[in-house]
Amino acid sequence: MKTILKVEALNKWYKNLHAVNHLNLHVVEGQIFGMIGPNGAGKTTSIECILGMKSCDYESIELLNQPIKRLRKTSKRHKMLFSQIGVQFQNNFYPDLIKVNEMCKMMSSLYEDVYDWKELLVQFKIESKQNTLVSQLSGGQRQRLSVLLALINKPKLVFLDELTTGLDPQVRREVWMLLKKLNQKGLTIFLTSHFMDEVEYLCDEIVILNNGIVCEQGSPQEIVSKLNANNLETAYLSLIEEENKNENFKNTI
């Protein structure tokens, strides 16, 4: 099994806040890898550090077997590497007055090998919104567009940060099916989520992050049985509660 993402000893400080504390990750090709944890646990920061968008300390980070140390943003290697990676952030990134089709064309133009965006619009059930301004889409439609745009360049590895926030249960499931299908075709997925059912359904492997520290790691089943819980949600809640108690205890002494 080939490693597609390897992170060793990643640390990120925001002034006095240790946002990511000695993070080690190992994502295997073909996996759906989930990172979960409370708001502010350091999930988005971790992704941004891995992608080289934030300065941070680390021993090594390898994306698709390429070390990102000293990778210049204007270099050919950077270009090659990032043409194989898809990213969806929590924040939207759309210009004010752009239409759905213009946005798709623009993102397609950045890459050499791309999916037909019209087909993707059909798969994501927003083909009727082609000529609508992105700003006039509903929250769910915009979210679907964001996930779609992360996949437009046929990535080998895609980062999806809170991929189904704002989607109704039915669409959420449709997005899951689609991702599963793409995953079966070889796409490796790194996702963050607050929905435990989603993580349980999709992920082969997860890490639970709290205050920048990984406090549990394994497959969802392993974690559930290790913590003696009924499902991932109860396992997660009890774990975070326990962690925070310890944290408070440490702070008081």
Place this chain on the structure above:
Amino acid sequence: MKTLKTLYKTEIIMILREFSGVFFGVMLPVGLILLLGIIYGDKPAFEGASYTLMEQSVAAVLTIGICATGLMGIPITVSSYREKKLLKRLEISPVSPRTLIVVQFLSHMTIAVLSSFFVIFIAVIVFNYSMTGSKWQFLVAYLLVTFSTYSLGILIASLSKSVKMSNLLCSLIYFPTFFLSGGTIPYEIMPNGLKNVASIIPLTQGIKILKGVSLGNALSHYVSQSILLLFIGIICIIISIRTFRYDY
């Protein structure tokens, strides 16, 4: 190339849809040249002048388009793309910031050139204007003024920490430039004190060159002004590439 073409096309659509750029960059100078023509017709620029006010003004009016696109359009677009996180998304794509700057230059310049075309067209067709000076030298001067103005615009975008700040800086630079550089109110009629203030504005020098060349002087007359503009342009572009940020 495909990237550049698509980004350029998208940017043009955005500018047209946004419309304020079209208003300040195209409609305003066109309106102004019509007004000047209607009011002054073929009257001389001043008593005893060998050229008409129209002949003197065309070059200056052309710079309104350059200013509106370069000192309002470019910085506000770039900082809003930064605030909207579009630049952050492009950071992790195969596109380099250089391409983005080139796209901004090209798309806004298209609007400026369009504006110039209309102004000259109206001046020629309606008011019988014809340029005394060398058209090629005028074109060179035009490109030089555009380059330095746009570089200043990109610099504003790079230095400002938010869209609000960018807006403020643009207004602080754009409006004095608009009124004092000679683009709208002829430099020649200003009192001496004001002339001194106006001289500090880079575009004042640019307009001097454009006016002079359009009235028949050779570009070689304006070496120091040309070097100054070139210098400003290069410095601004170097600083803005060095300080380019994808995210606030």
